[in-house]
Amino acid sequence: MFRALCHDMRGxxxxxxxxxxxxxxxAPARGELLDLAQAxxxxxxSMLRTAEAAGNAPSTVAxxxxxxxxxxxxxxxxxxLPGRQLTLRLGERAGDVLVGDxxxxxxxxxxxxxxxxxxxxxxxxxxxTSGHGWVELAVAQPGVPAARVAGHLRTxxxxxxxxxxxxxxxxxQARELxxxxxxxxRADATTxxxxxxxx
Numbered sequence: 001m002f003r004a005l006c007h008d009m010r011g012x013x014x015x016x017x018x019x020x021x022x023x024x025x026x027a028p029a030r031g032e033l034l035d036l037a038q039a040x041x042x043x044x045x046s047m048l049r050t051a052e053a054a055g056n057a058p059s060t061v062a063x064x065x066x067x068x069x070x071x072x073x074x075x076x077x078x079x080x081l082p083g084r085q086l087t088l089r090l091g092e093r094a095g096d097v098l099v100g101d102x103x104x105x106x107x108x109x110x111x112x113x114x115x116x117x118x119x120x121x122x123x124x125x126x127x128x129t130s131g132h133g134w135v136e137l138a139v140a141q142p143g144v145p146a147a148r149v150a151g152h153l154r155t156x157x158x159x160x161x162x163x164x165x166x167x168x169x170x171x172x173q174a175r176e177l178x179x180x181x182x183x184x185x186r187a188d189a190t191t192x193x194x195x196x197x198x199x
Contacts, residue, residue, distance in 0.1 A: 016041060042080050065098030068135065071105050072128055079112035086112075087125045094130035097198055103173040107194055110166040111139045119144060125189075130198060134179075137194040146185035149192065153181055170194065 019037035023030065069090060076086065099105070115124045119141050127138040152164030153171050170192075174181050179196035 013044070016044070065100040067095060068097040068099050068128065068130075069095035071099045072108065072126070075105050075108040076112060076126075078109050079116055081112045081116040081124060085116075085121065085124055087123065089125065089127040091127075091129035091131075094128045094135060097130050097135055101177065103177055104196065107170050107173050108137055110170050111137070111192060111194070114166045115139060115141050115144075133198050135196050135198050137196075138191055140189045140191040142188040142190075144190040146183055146190040149190055150183045153183055 016037055019033045023033050023037065072088070072090065072095075076083075076088070112124070112126070120143060122141050122143045125138075125140045127136075127140075129136045129138075149167065152167035155164060155168050155171075158165060158168055171181050174194050174196065177196050178199075179194060182193040182195065184191050184193070
């Protein structure tokens, strides 16, 4: 996995290095170079965050917990997903659920980053609900092949080439928290439902 991560990072680092080198000159496309450099830096950050979440980093548990509405807000901000692309539906009771384990936030960031990186700019809907002892995070996006997503979720070991690493990580962390991940396709949209016990 480490070799695959290094391989995938090489292209972004080369592009970032080249962009920064040309920014020091009086290049006419200075704005485009800056946009490219920022995009590559965001991509590298996203890859590292995914790799960290897939590793064995210990989870942090807050003594009092954070409200789920705050965890959702910080996850959206950390994912890089543009606000204009996201529709958020936060259930009335769900926002006040207390979250005491950082794995829930890592799950949510992974799902939103995947939608941002692989969704080709398609709109994303995030619905967060709570009831009957469960919290559900449902991320829906059109144009995503459900069969490929389901295949990544069934992977037992982290993929050697990093393809589907984020989804593998989401599945693993959901299981660690006593939950499950369900993939379904309705009409043109694929929905990933992460269902976790509210405890």
